[in-house]
Amino acid sequence: MRTLRLTLAYDGTDFLGWQVQSVGRTVQGELEAAVEKITGERVRLAGAGRTDSGVHALGQVASFRTTTTIPSDKLRLGLESALTAGDLAVLDVADVPEDFHARHSARGKLYRYQVLNSRLRAPLLRRFTWQVRAPLDRAAMREAAAVLVGTHDFSSFRLAGCDARTPVREMRRLELIEREDGVLWIELEASAFLRGMVRAIVGTLVEVGRGRRPASDMPAILASCDRGAAGRSAPACGLTLVRVAYE
Amino acid sequence: MRTLRLTLAYDGTDFLGWQVQSVGRTVQGELEAAVEKITGERVRLAGAGRTDSGVHALGQVASFRTTTTIPSDKLRLGLESALTAGDLAVLDVADVPEDFHARHSARGKLYRYQVLNSRLRAPLLRRFTWQVRAPLDRAAMREAAAVLVGTHDFSSFRLAGCDARTPVREMRRLELIEREDGVLWIELEASAFLRGMVRAIVGTLVEVGRGRRPASDMPAILASCDRGAAGRSAPACGLTLVRVAYE
Numbered sequence: 001m002r003t004l005r006l007t008l009a010y011d012g013t014d015f016l017g018w019q020v021q022s023v024g025r026t027v028q029g030e031l032e033a034a035v036e037k038i039t040g041e042r043v044r045l046a047g048a049g050r051t052d053s054g055v056h057a058l059g060q061v062a063s064f065r066t067t068t069t070i071p072s073d074k075l076r077l078g079l080e081s082a083l084t085a086g087d088l089a090v091l092d093v094a095d096v097p098e099d100f101h102a103r104h105s106a107r108g109k110l111y112r113y114q115v116l117n118s119r120l121r122a123p124l125l126r127r128f129t130w131q132v133r134a135p136l137d138r139a140a141m142r143e144a145a146a147v148l149v150g151t152h153d154f155s156s157f158r159l160a161g162c163d164a165r166t167p168v169r170e171m172r173r174l175e176l177i178e179r180e181d182g183v184l185w186i187e188l189e190a191s192a193f194l195r196g197m198v199r200a201i202v203g204t205l206v207e208v209g210r211g212r213r214p215a216s217d218m219p220a221i222l223a224s225c226d227r228g229a230a231g232r233s234a235p236a237c238g239l240t241l242v243r244v245a246y247e
Numbered sequence: 248m249r250t251l252r253l254t255l256a257y258d259g260t261d262f263l264g265w266q267v268q269s270v271g272r273t274v275q276g277e278l279e280a281a282v283e284k285i286t287g288e289r290v291r292l293a294g295a296g297r298t299d300s301g302v303h304a305l306g307q308v309a310s311f312r313t314t315t316t317i318p319s320d321k322l323r324l325g326l327e328s329a330l331t332a333g334d335l336a337v338l339d340v341a342d343v344p345e346d347f348h349a350r351h352s353a354r355g356k357l358y359r360y361q362v363l364n365s366r367l368r369a370p371l372l373r374r375f376t377w378q379v380r381a382p383l384d385r386a387a388m389r390e391a392a393a394v395l396v397g398t399h400d401f402s403s404f405r406l407a408g409c410d411a412r413t414p415v416r417e418m419r420r421l422e423l424i425e426r427e428d429g430v431l432w433i434e435l436e437a438s439a440f441l442r443g444m445v446r447a448i449v450g451t452l453v454e455v456g457r458g459r460r461p462a463s464d465m466p467a468i469l470a471s472c473d474r475g476a477a478g479r480s481a482p483a484c485g486l487t488l489v490r491v492a493y494e
Binding site for chain 2: 009010011056058080086087088089091120121122123124126127128240
């Protein structure tokens with residue numbers, strides 16, 4: 001048996017998220033079908049991050065066990081030729097130690113959220129950004145973001161149905177990066193994320209940026225451990241899983 | 248009568264180009280319908296560049312004459328609310344001198360072509376780039392590009408059916424700009440362009456970059472005034488009309 005690691009990129013717009021469902025196109029489902037087509041084996045892929053419907057990836061990681069003897073570079077080419085739609089790319093296929101598991105072995109993840117802070121539409125960015133027309137106070141957003149850095153119980157930013165054993169996560173970096181033409185990147189790097197955590201944090205930061213609540217509310221929001229205390233979730237289309245870190 | 252100038256951006260993927268056709272969704276058609284909805288007038292829009300099917304724009308310009316008394320900023324908001332698909336944006340509406348004409352008054356245009364020069368797919372860029380897997384020799388491409396700068400008869404890069412009175416154009420700048428992750432911008436600034444000119448030039452430069460013909464062929468290609476002497480046209484999806492210049 002070999003264990004293989006896939007590195008993946010996708011435009012999530014036309015996927016119902018990572019995880020296989022009874023109906024609908026999913027990243028996991030497309031990949032498992034491609035693996036079966038190329039190797040003849042039905043496998044179950046483990047994904048590092050089970051991205052929601054509409055969420056994109058530049059460096060998602062998945063793993064599976066297989067008996068195929070196809071060399072990894074040939075397998076990559078085969079999988080890509082089986083994935084004809086073009087919105088899903090296999091960037092790398094590599095043999096890894098047998099006990100490697102894309103999710104359990106992960107030591108950290110980097111997500112990027114793109115806000116288009118402009119009163120004008122940007123048609124070329126619309127699939128990958130959340131347009132916020134009102135001006136955002138970056139200084140207030142940075143003040144609120146700083147409160148979340150460190151090891152905390154993030155229950156206030158956790159969706160119902162999250163199956164994580166503990167709500168405690170280490171937020172290693174939460175940074176606002178100004179880009180061209182009103183695009184604002186919000187980058188979040190943590191040991192791991194709870195379900196819905198990035199979008200709940202971004203939604204809350206944007207409410208702070210719009211002046212709907214002061215940055216000084218953030219410590220109380222975090223301490224409440226109550227999802228109702230935080231802001232509305234930001235839409236999926238702005239979110240991209242950039243990188244998964246392993247030891 | 249007022250003359251109004253529209254500045255437009257669009258993702259050309261789902262349009263059959265600028266120009267109204269008997270069937271199919273076009274930029275001009277969508278805009279004329281929006282103008283009629285907001286002002287009650289049927290107008291004919293003049294576009295600075297009649298972009299082909301699949302070509303994008305960041306700064307297309309259009310003009311029309313109207314008797315409406317709606318202030319220009321209100322008209323912009325009205326047009327955008329009538330354009331619900333999101334892939335077409337009205338960035339600006341302005342009153343201009345009565346004799347302004349988006350195409351006839353234009354003094355120059357800037358087009359940008361995006362090549363993804365990578366053996367790996369980039370799903371988030373696929374709507375806006377042409378993927379070329381083979382490595383491209385940038386130095387050879389720059390040498391060939393330099394030949395085209397200046398005032399020349401560009402018949403070798405002119406599609407059949409082009410209705411321009413003369414094939415002579417002034418190429419003011421033709422530059423290769425290296426971007427991140429294998430993305431190469433080819434920027435072309437000229438007094439005006441012939442039909443199919445940018446895509447024919449880019450296709451020829453890419454053949455030079457792949458080593459299929461030497462850069463030293465470019466003077467003879469240009470001098471031949473024969474479209475058959477140049478390379479195949481690059482696909483529409485990589486092309487964006489960036490800006491139109493007026494006096």
